[in-house]
Amino acid sequence: MSVYTHLTDTQFSEFCQRFGVNFKKAIPITQGIKNSNWFIQTQDDKDGEPSYVFTLFEERKPHEIEKMAIILDKLNGKLPVACPLKADNGEFLLYFNNKAILVLPKLSGKHPTDTTTDMCRQMGEALATLHLTLQTLTPAEHYGVELYPWHLVKDREIKFMPSDEAKLMSDIWTAYENVANKDLPKGLCHLDMFADNTLWDFSDKNNPKLTGLLDFTEVSIEHFVMDLAITINDFSTSWGNATDGEKVEFERTKMQAMIDGYESVRPLSDDEKQALPIMLAMAGVTFWLLRLNVIYYNRQQGRTGDNIMVKNPDLMKRLSAYHWGNVC
Secondary structure (H helix, E strand, O other): OOOOOOOOHHHHHHHHHHOOOOEEEEEEOOOOOOOEEEEEEEOOOOOOOOOEEEEEOOOOOHHHHHHHHHHHHHHEOOEOOOOOOOOOOOOOOEEEOOEEEEEEEOOOOEOOOOOOHHHHHHHHHHHHHHHHHHOOOOOHHHOOEOOOOHHHHHHHHHHHOOHHHHHHHHHHHHHHHHHHOOOOOEEEEOOOOOHHHEEEEOOOOOOOEEEEEOOOOOOEEEEHHHHHHHHHHHHOEEOOOOOOOOOOEEOHHHHHHHHHHHHOOOOOOHHHHHHHHHHHHHHHHHHHHHHHHHHHHHHHOOOOOOOOOOOOHHHHHHHHHHHHHHHO
């Protein structure tokens, strides 16, 4: 699990009281690699099911988290998102050691262990709805956080890569820069809509329903087609074992279902359609670098132990190579 900052029950109780939540118990959440997260059980939860999520943001600046709260408020009613509670001071945020804290209602549903074409269609619709809805927040620059300087991470990491991996990353990066220079539509994007950032109602096993979209900490101004590529990659890929030599299993029928769902809400331009194959490869590179970056900073800051989750960067390298093979 990923818990970097530890709070006592007394501290949890004091914070929760300020948000109007009658604290009983904090349960660490196993997903996530950047923040410390807990489910909060209240004295009123008779079945023991937690009602809230308590998040302490380890890296993001408070003003960025405030923007995220506004974004969630804008999406409320359009998509299944959790709007943060306001504290007794009328603000969304409280602080611990200068780190922002939010308390949000816990959404119903479960993380998927697999995806279907219909789930991909629903995700495409949801992503397009997100893009269109957030266009009403203007100017967009006031709400999106700055994109992470991945070029700096690339320059650092590429020095230590085998030559074939370094060439793969460099070739994809160059191709991306070429298509990114075109006038592709941009706006506020989620940029981390992986399956583990979604919740689903599986009561009808043959017809799961989307019940929750999570983790809006990375919302930034980016090409809409890049956001679509990121989500396609995760929902359409079977990762397998990164050490067994098997190829990445990418299901193009799932990709098409997500594109169809997206275009039912927001049609893609011809330029976006042409750029998508390269965006798929670049999306893989971005998360390849992200995972390498997490390993780098965990090592640098001495973060070790069973409570630190590290996702394997090799999986994203293999996915990038798969997409690049189709481009070439």
